[in-house]
Amino acid sequence: MLRITLLILLASGTLSAQLPKGIYAWWGRPEIRKDLKLTPQQERQIRATVQQFRPHLIDVRAEVNKSEIDLQAQFDHDPVDQIKATQAIEHLIAARSDLTRTLSELSLRLRVVLTEWQWQELQRRRPQGPGPAPTEDPGQQK
Amino acid sequence: MKHWTELDFHHWLYGIKEEDAHVAECPECRSELERLAKQRRRLTAEPEVSDAFLAAQRRSIHRRLENAPRLNFTAMRWVLSAAMLLLLMFGLTFRNWHKSAPPISDEQLFSDLSAMEQSAEPKAIQPMHGLFVQ
Numbered sequence: 415m416l417r418i419t420l421l422i423l424l425a426s427g428t429l430s431a432q433l434p435k436g437i438y439a440w441w442g443r444p445e446i447r448k449d450l451k452l453t454p455q456q457e458r459q460i461r462a463t464v465q466q467f468r469p470h471l472i473d474v475r476a477e478v479n480k481s482e483i484d485l486q487a488q489f490d491h492d493p494v495d496q497i498k499a500t501q502a503i504e505h506l507i508a509a510r511s512d513l514t515r516t517l518s519e520l521s522l523r524l525r526v527v528l529t530e531w532q533w534q535e536l537q538r539r540r541p542q543g544p545g546p547a548p549t550e551d552p553g554q555q556k
Numbered sequence: 557m558k559h560w561t562e563l564d565f566h567h568w569l570y571g572i573k574e575e576d577a578h579v580a581e582c583p584e585c586r587s588e589l590e591r592l593a594k595q596r597r598r599l600t601a602e603p604e605v606s607d608a609f610l611a612a613q614r615r616s617i618h619r620r621l622e623n624a625p626r627l628n629f630t631a632m633r634w635v636l637s638a639a640m641l642l643l644l645m646f647g648l649t650f651r652n653w654h655k656s657a658p659p660i661s662d663e664q665l666f667s668d669l670s671a672m673e674q675s676a677e678p679k680a681i682q683p684m685h686g687l688f689v690q
Contacts, residue, residue: 436670478672488680
């Protein structure tokens with residue numbers, strides 16, 4: 415049973431890896447704000463949206479961390495309590511699902527504020543792989 | 557002539573009505589007027605207070621003032637110092653409590669969230685990952 419659940423968890427991880435990734439606090443970077451040519455009203459809307467989601471995101475982050483620790487504790491326990499371990503897995507799945515849902519909702523709310531061109535520009539600047547987000551547009555280099 | 561009514565006497569008592577010829581001639585009304593005047597004098601007269609009574613009263617007041625419990629300034633100083641110390645400790649604790657939970661920046665928060673979201677599997681099962689990957 416535990417083995418099957420682990421397989422499902424891995425599969426869900428792989429699937430979720432295919433979703434749009436790499437959300438970062440681009441609204442806090444002056445060069446990106448400038449390149450996107452955000453209007454003062456857009457900046458206000460973006461800031462308000464992020465502020466609205468922030469408390470829940472902090473809670474979600476804590477919940478995922480806690481669930482990870484709980485699951486690790488179940489794996490380290492000897493003998494393994496399969497029921498408790500399965501519950502910990504379910505808890506972690508729920509927390510990660512909440513994280514994906516909340517980040518997706520936030521992204522959608524921010525997307526609605528942006529124009530098509532701004533969205534494309536932001537997509538182009540999306541960080542590729544690990545490491546910090548790009549800060550300069552290669553096409554605009556002088 | 558018509559006798560004074562009760563209202564007439566009341567008006568006379570309050571100075572609204574003057575004595576008239578009827579009161580001067582009518583023994584009944586005159587008698588009632590004198591009775592009321594006497595009663596008013598009695599009621600408005602200053603009470604007679606002897607010097608001995610006043611002296612005794614003064615002595616009593618002085619005695620009470622001398623025997624009144626005085627504030628213990630030494631004890632008050634200690635209480636005040638303790639209160640200040642408690643206030644200081646509370647302030648420092650509150651300040652440290654605030655320091656213990658610094659607000660996280662957007663940069664850090666979203667960096668953490670992104671890393672969490674991008675991790676394919678929980679940390680606990682990473683050692684097992686090799687079993688499922690060719």
